[in-house]
Amino acid sequence: MKRITYLVLVIGMIVCATALNGCIHPDDAERASPPDGGAYLNSTNIDCMDCHTVQYFTIKDGSGRHAHLNCTFCHIQHGYQPDCRTCHPDTHGTGIQGCGICHPDPHAPELRINDSHINDSICQPCHLPQYDAIDKGTGRHSKLKCDLCHVQHGYLPSCEDCHGLFHGSDVTECDDCHDPHVPESIEFDYGNNSECARCHHTVIEETFAREHTKHADLSCYMCHPLHAETLMCIDCHPGHSTGMSMRDCRNCHRIGHVPTDILYSPDSAETKSGLCVDCHAKPFNTMYESESEHRYIECVECHPIHDTTIVCEVCHTMGPSHGTECVACHDSAHDTIP
Incomplete structure (x- = not known):
């Protein structure tokens, strides 16, 4: 009697395992190879929803090209997971092997990567010019992570979000002069x-x-x-x-x-006569070679502003004994010796 009971239990377990085959796949089990013909060619996506609700709505609510496909387009047999490269052999070049690094959900591959443990180097293979520009840049953008601006793949932020209208309201097209990855390089x-x-x-x-x-x-x-x-x-x-x-x-x-x-500064302590000599060598030499007291003062004391000259009365007291016309006796202010 015990033998019959054990036999019934064994047969029951085999039947259950057979019935559940395809619904239970241990993580370490090998994926099924695609059959010669599809098993669900007449099925629609709604048929899969009861068991695969999350995946169903991910596709249904998606905005990428996968959203328009039938589940059986990729899963031609239950449990079969195709290789992305079957349909997309060289989308990013032959050097890209791990599609899941950037596209973790194959049902919505257009969605962003949302993993703080992944660094910017994952962007490099597909966005090499932009990656190199930032990497070699010297501006503040070179210190930023890609997803600070590109919060979702394909999203291009407005410069105004961070910088406002930096040059005023009449300058709104920043990229007319700035490469957003190297804004310090103006073209x-x-x-x-x-x-x-x-x-x-x-x-x-x-x-x-x-x-x-x-x-x-x-x-x-x-x-x-x-x-x-x-x-x-x-x-x-x-x-x-x-x-x-x-x-x-x-x-x-x-x-x-x-x-x-x-x-120039009108302060004689800052602006020395030697500054003037390159352009005004003749009057400088006349004053320097003279024996008048003017040789000991700086040019700016008489010329506080270029091409102007103060009147003699500012420094010298006019008296009846000397008259009021200085040039009558002193031919040049640079050499006042009559």
């Missing part, structure tokens, strides 16, 4: 000054518009071949002396757009 139409004016209109208004010089008729790139780069004055203009450097030029010509504005 623009070198022959179109109006592009520069969009961001630098204040400088133009305060210089070229205020005083039209020969520089105002040049293209910006003549002096700025690259953004934020300025050529040296002596690249185009010979110095006032052979030993002049760019720093010497900027001592007087502080605004390159309006070089005719000669600016």
Whole structure:
């Protein structure tokens, strides 16, 4: 009797295992090989919903191309999981093998990767130019993670989200000048000054518009071949002396757009006469070689602003014995010895 009972139990277990075959797949079990013909060719997705609800709604609510497919297009036999490369052999090149690294859910491969343990290097194989640009960049974007801006694959944020309208409300197309991955590298139409004016209109208004010089008729790139780069004055203009450097030029010509504005400090402790000698050698030498007391004062004491001269009365008291016309006796203020 016991033998019959055991035999019935064994037969029952075999029947149950056979009935459940295909619904239970241990993780370490080998996936079934695709059969010669499909077992569910006439099935629709709704037939799979009772047991595969999560997958059903993932496909149904998806926005990618998989959302339009029937379950049996990929799963031609229950339990069979195809290789992505069967349909997508070289989507990202032959070097990409592990599709699941970036597309963890094959039912919605268009969805983002949401794994904080995965670093930006997973983006490199498919987005090599962008990855290299960020990796070699020197700006603040080079320190950011890809998904800080691209919170979902394919999503392109607006620069305004983080930076606002940095150059004002009339400049809204940031990518006209900036590569978003390397925004510090500015690219623009070198022959179109109006592009520069969009961001630098204040400088133009305060210089070229205020005083039209020969520089105002040049293209910006003549002096700025690259953004934020300025050529040296002596690249185009010979110095006032052979030993002049760019720093010497900027001592007087502080605004390159309006070089005719000669600016310097009127304080004799800061501006020494040696600064003037390159352009005004003749009056400097006359004063230096004279025996008058003027040789001991700095040029700025009489010329606090370029091309202006204070009147003699500021320093010298006029009296009846000397008269009021200084030049009647003193031919030159640089050599006051009659």
